[in-house]
Amino acid sequence: MSEATKAHPVFQPKPNAIEQIFGRRKAIIGVIHSLALPGSPNYDGQPISEIIDFAVAEAERYKAGGVDGLIVENHGDIPFAKPDRLGPETAASMAVMADTVRRASGLPIGVNVLANGAIQAIAVAKAAGAAFVRVNQWSNAYVANEGLMDGPAGEAARYRAFLRGRNIKIFADVHVKHGAHAITGDRTIQELARDNEFFDADVAIATGQRTGDSATMEELQAINAGTALPVTVGSGVNPDNIGDIFTVADAVIVASYMKRDGVWWNPVDPERLNVFMEAVKKARN
Numbered sequence: 001m002s003e004a005t006k007a008h009p010v011f012q013p014k015p016n017a018i019e020q021i022f023g024r025r026k027a028i029i030g031v032i033h034s035l036a037l038p039g040s041p042n043y044d045g046q047p048i049s050e051i052i053d054f055a056v057a058e059a060e061r062y063k064a065g066g067v068d069g070l071i072v073e074n075h076g077d078i079p080f081a082k083p084d085r086l087g088p089e090t091a092a093s094m095a096v097m098a099d100t101v102r103r104a105s106g107l108p109i110g111v112n113v114l115a116n117g118a119i120q121a122i123a124v125a126k127a128a129g130a131a132f133v134r135v136n137q138w139s140n141a142y143v144a145n146e147g148l149m150d151g152p153a154g155e156a157a158r159y160r161a162f163l164r165g166r167n168i169k170i171f172a173d174v175h176v177k178h179g180a181h182a183i184t185g186d187r188t189i190q191e192l193a194r195d196n197e198f199f200d201a202d203v204a205i206a207t208g209q210r211t212g213d214s215a216t217m218e219e220l221q222a223i224n225a226g227t228a229l230p231v232t233v234g235s236g237v238n239p240d241n242i243g244d245i246f247t248v249a250d251a252v253i254v255a256s257y258m259k260r261d262g263v264w265w266n267p268v269d270p271e272r273l274n275v276f277m278e279a280v281k282k283a284r285n
Contacts, residue, residue, distance in 0.1 A: 017169045017202040018230045018250040021108045021131045022068040025230075026246050026284050028277070029110070030062035031255035033075035033264055034097060039089040040077035052097050058268050059105040062258075065273035069108040071134060071253060072098045075264065080115035082146045091120045098128035110134055110171065115146045118156035125168045132202070134234075134253075138172035139199040140192065141183050153199040172201035173234060174223050189219055190226030197227045205234040205253070220248050239279035246283045 018027050035051045036042040059070055074094060094113060102109045112134040113121040121133035137144070139151040160168060174193045187195075193204050206215035206223050215233050224231045230250035237245060237252040245252060258273045260266035 013228070014202065016230050016250065017132070017171075018232070021169065022251070024068065025250045026280075027068040027251040028066075028280055029069045029071055029232075029251060029253045030058075030065075030067040030258060030268070031071045031073055031075075031253060032058045032062075032101065033073055033255060034077075034094070036076040037074055037090055037093040039087045039093075040074070041079065042076065048093060048096065051093070052100050055097050055101050056104045059101045059107070061268040061270055061273065063105050063107060065258075065268075065270060066277045067107070067254075067273075068251075069110065069131075070101065070105060071110040071112055072101055072130075073112040073134075074114055077114060080146055082115060082149070083117045083119065083152065086113065086117050086120055090117070091123050094120075095124045095127040098124055098130055102129055108132075112136075115144060116149050116152065118152040119159050122156060122160050122163065122165060122168060126163045126165045130168065132169040132171050134171045134173075134205070135201075136173045136176040138170060138201050139195040140187075142176060143183065144176075151199070153201075157200055169202040170200070171203040171205055171232065172196045173205040173207055174226075175219065176207060188226075189222040193223045193226030193229075197229050201229065203232050203251075204229045205232050206249070207233070207235040217244060217248070220245065224248050239276050242276070242279050243283040 018025055032055050035054050062070060098109060098111055108131045110132040111121045111124045111130045116137050118135045125133050137149050137151050139153045141150050160166060174196060175189060196204055204223050204227050206220045215236060220233060232251040232253060233245050233249050234253045237254045238257045256262055256264045257276055258268050260269040
C-alpha cells in the first residue's frame with residue numbers, strides 16, 4: 001500500500017463504534033417499531049403525540065429491562081416506499097419522535113428510515129441527536145420488496161459531511177433481508193462486507209431472510225472474516241442463540257423476541273425481555 005493510500009482518512013483504523021456509542025462491547029440494542037406515521041398507508045389521522053407516547057412507553061420498557069441502546073424505526077409505515085418517494089413528513093415525524101425518545105430514555109439511539117432512506121435517516125439523526133443510523137443497503141445494489149435498490153453510500157456520505165455529521169455512525173447491513181441478491185451473486189459475503197468497510201461504514205450487520213429470522217453462524221463468521229469493522233447481528237436473536245452469537249458479534253439488535261408473543265408489531269413484553277437479558281448475562285460471562 002502506498003504512502004498516499006495510507007494517509008487517506010477512509011483507510012485509517014477506526015475506533016470500535018460499538019464501544020464508542022454504548023461504552024461496552026456485547027451491547028444489546030432494542031428496536032422501537034413506530035406506529036404508522038403521517039403519509040403512510042395505515043396512518044388514520046391520530047395526533048402525532050399519541051404515536052410519540054407509544055414510542056416513549058416502549059423505550060421505558062426497554063430501559064427498565066437493561067438494554068444498552070435503541071433504534072427508532074418507521075416499521076408501521078409498511079408497505080414501504082423507495083427513498084425518493086418518501087415525503088418530508090416522514091423525516092419530520094421521526095425527528096420529533098427520536099428526539100423525545102432520546103431525552104426520555106437517556107439511552108444512545110439510532111434511526112432507521114424504511115425503506116433504505118439513508119439521507120432521511122441522517123437528517124433525522126442530526127436533528128434528534130442520534131448516535132447512529134442503520135442503512136439496510138449501503139453499498140452495491142439488490143432487488144428489494146420495493147424494487148431495485150441502489151446503495152446510497154456516495155450520496156449519503158456527502159450529505160453527512162454537509163451536515164457536519166461525521167459523528168453519526170453508519171450501521172450497514174451486508175446481505176440485507178427481504179430481498180434477492182442475484183445482482184451480486186458472483187460476490188462472496190466477505191467481499192460484500194469489505195465493500196461496506198471500503199465505503200466508510202462503521203459497523204457491519206448480519207441478518208436472516210426476514211424480520212425475526214436469525215442470521216446463520218456461517219454468514220456471521222464470513223462477514224467477520226471480511227471486515228475489520230465491529231459486527232452486529234440485526235435479526236432473529238433469542239435466548240437460545242445469544243451465547244453462540246456473542247462468540248463473534250460485538251452487539252445485537254433485538255426486537256421480535258422481546259415483543260408480546262414474539263410478534264414484532266406488539267408492544268415490548270417485560271417478561272420476555274427479562275428472560276432475554278438473563279441469557280445475555282450468561283453469554284457475557
